[in-house]
Amino acid sequence: MEALGQISTLHYLVLAAALFVLGVIGVLTRRNVVIILMSIELILNAVNLNLLAFSRLYGLHGQVFSIFVITDAAAEAAVGLGIIIAFFRNKETVNVDEVDLMKW
């Protein structure tokens, strides 16, 4: 362990793990599909924080990767919200437990 007062990579890893776990809890426990999408954004942010923390040690590739992650998050949000709007138009609900059209 390093001397107190200096931020090591471990600090960032712990923060990213906390954000990741909170995102997973959101995905698993919430029923509103918009909030589930937001929890996925939280998970992607935790990944970004990890990439940046390691890019401080191993060069700039992590930052370039996190740019790709942000681009993917934007694309995912656009498509996901499009799906939500299309579904809301048909079923008038955004709760995942009422989305049972393909349930066997």
Next chain:
Amino acid sequence: MLHLTLFLVFGLVCVAGAVNLLAQRHPINSALSLVVVMGALAGEYLLLGAEFLGAVQVIVYAGAIMVLFVFVIMLLNAGEEARFGGSRVAILLGVPGLLTGGLMITWVLLKYSGTGAVPLGALPGPPKEIARLLFHEFLLPFEVTSVLVLIAIMGSVVLAAKPDQIQQSKEER
């Protein structure tokens, strides 16, 4: 010492925002607390020396993506989510699973992170170097990503269009 204080403040705001995101019942409150998380994370990125990524985080995430979320929440006008008691099996299996996962993460972090502290003055992250990497080494992934974004745009337009409009445009052809 200042850096550690800033890290702790931003980190606490971050985690508090994430907890608030899960605790709130109305989606608009969750979206606004997610904006707080994004802003605090941009601060962490600045502490890491990634100025460019911090700016991108504020502009793209807190600006564009969250505006999209808030817009859709307003559009759907969905009310508060009804609470429901979790199933007993989920609590019996979920809480030990969560504890085990947390212990494993802690153990791995403590055992394998032999990463020393990095002096905060000498940090990478100038946009020039990132652009050089992005447009030389990662040129092919960059182009593939542009195709992905194009597909996402077309997909969301098709998904969000009214069904009769799609039918109409097919008949016109």
